[in-house]
Amino acid sequence: MIRRIAHRGPDDVAVARLPGAPVVMAHCRLSIIGTQDGAQPIHQTDDLLVANGEIYNHEDLRAILGESAFETASDSETILHLFRSGESRWISKLDGMFAFVLATRDRIVAARDPLGIKPLYVARIGEGYAFASELKAFDGIPVASVEAIPPGSLYDTRDGWRQWYRTPHGAAEAEADLDVGRTAHELRLVLEEAVAKWMVADVEVGSFLSGGLDSSIIAAIAQKVRAETGRGPLRTFAVGLEGSPDLLAARAVAEHIGSTHAERVFTPRDVAENLAHVIYHLESADVDLVRSAIPTLFAARLARADVKAVLTGEGADELFAGYAYHHAYVDDPRALADELTRALGTMHNINLQRVDRITMAESLEARTPFLDRDLIDFAQSIPATLKLCRTDPDSVESTGETTEKWILRKACADLLPQDLVWRKKAQFDEGSGTVEALQGALRSLLGRGGGAPVDRADEGALYERILRDRFEDAGRILNNAGSWTDARVAV
CATH class of the missing domain: 3.40.50.620 (HUPs)
Known part of the structure; x- marks a missing residue:
């Protein structure tokens, strides 16, 4: 699967397993932020993360979350620490274009940015899941179904689907006093x-x-x-x-x-x-x-x-x-x-x-x-x-x-x-x-x-x-x- 989408990131390709859980992740990297130490998958304690895109407010989030918690200069690492904060709407604090999959030993969370600038697909293989940035990653693999994770949505194997972002409805007529x-x-x-x-x-x-x-x-x-x-x-x-x-x-x-x-x-x-x-x-x-x-x-x-x-x-x-x-x-x-x-x-x-x-x-x-x-x-x-x-x-x-x-x-x-x-x-x-x-x-x-x-x-x-x-x-x-x-x- 990762070979089929290796064009997305020629700088590095890495595969990691999450110890104690039936989880394997692969990432092909195009280094933009944190070029020296931002390799993925990011594995910290019992969590494993792969992310695509950019978190533009990552410096602000680092200041809020505490710089000492971070192990890399990667903007993607902010996703992991926001998730660990336990806040109910932690994902809404991310400002940017992104798609990611985060796994713990008993849970998988996958989400996509508000308008779906970055792609993410999910497939069912038997009782398990497979995720990828492009459909071609699944080509020839016997999966039961493949669908796009909708923009502004999050899927949690523990809590189900959430639509965390809704596009604000457009205004029609101007108010009389509008300048x-x-x-x-x-x-x-x-x-x-x-x-x-x-x-x-x-x-x-x-x-x-x-x-x-x-x-x-x-x-x-x-x-x-x-x-x-x-x-x-x-x-x-x-x-x-x-x-x-x-x-x-x-x-x-x-x-x-x-x-x-x-x-x-x-x-x-x-x-x-x-x-x-x-x-x-x-x-x-x-x-x-x-x-x-x-x-x-x-x-x-x-x-x-x-x-x-x-x-x-x-x-x-x-x-x-x-x-x-x-x-x-x-x-x-x-x-x-x-x-x-x-x-x-x-x-x-x-x-x-x-x-x-x-x-x-x-x-x-x-x-x-x-x-x-x-x-x-x-x-x-x-x-x-x-x-x-x-x-x-x-x-x-x-x-x-x-x-x-x-x-x-x-x-x-x-x-x-x-x-x-x-x-x-x-x-x-x-x-x-x-x-x-x-x-x-x-x-x-x-x-x-x-x-x-x-x-x-x-x-x-x-x-x-x-x-x-x-x-x-x-x-x-x-x-x-x-x-x-x-x-x-x-x-």
Whole structure:
């Protein structure tokens, strides 16, 4: 099982047993915090722990729990000591992205972060349990069932299931006395704090930069954080076809913020050669998910040559109404707020699955500051009427043109060139040129030469055939996969 997911952590692989209990754990490590002594599994007295992800408030927790209790500099060790505190809601004190399994001699506890940024699956084998970060770890193993541990959930073999986190419901209409300017200013402060928190590491953290609003905002703030703390320029990474809109926009942003920028141009041949690799690691044959995973792969490979961790803009569209289909809700803020809340709950097996699987396939950790818990709480309190509205950049008066993510644009307008701040959204696969390159790759793989474009049905069928060829238990993979189209609510 650990060999099949060894790409997630090439720095070290270790296996440990818990004496006196039928428990064995394995961990492949990508060392980010506590690089010298943070090896896992962590075995202390009668407890054994493996964890994936980052606990960003680990220094605060150390101060509260008592530094003398800690044996390593690892952020993951805080999980163990919080559990031992005996507090009923100990897990809610963890701030970050994480999935972990903790075992004592008579008990197993497994849990996942609020939105499921980090994956965790559980399988039944006879009377026992098996856990893993990816479905491929179970491939070919005769398990009775496999399911994802839901985001914000904890499973305890002694006490059963708990949903320890619930996404706060989004606000719809603005109060009569709401100060829009102050709201935008506070959003900016919360966002800056989130980015600074999610940059905590003992290694350098870079940033994906597609040239779109979300990644550009994150990169601009991250560059400020580095400057304020006396570090060198932020490293940013962009990919696309030669001359694609994303590459051109990313260059402009990088020049504007002063980052050290790298880019990679890919071709239809590159797409064809890497398609099977993408689908295997993605663990999905969903057309939209595969399309967006392709440029993510090239970006991850580019970034991994320089850094071990990157910031991404994932989550902004779900928090601030950034997708084209959201426009149908512009006259129904209550329905829009409900849809955004629902969409946040589906991210774990759609966009967050793509980001985790594809970056970790290249041994790169992706971080999503927009999905910081404090930022989620504040963003959900902002009325939907300020997220998607008929307006222009200088007025909240209705002009008939619908602007998505309006309050986010207003909050960050001074960070970036104005033409980019108010640039209309393009999907990553469109702006990078992936859709165009993919058509050439698909025609080549299907032996169609320069004929008519490959339609979605044939494209999806090809992806499923590729997936089935790569897995012994392909049905298990497909049954657990999310679908981007199914994740949208019809309006």
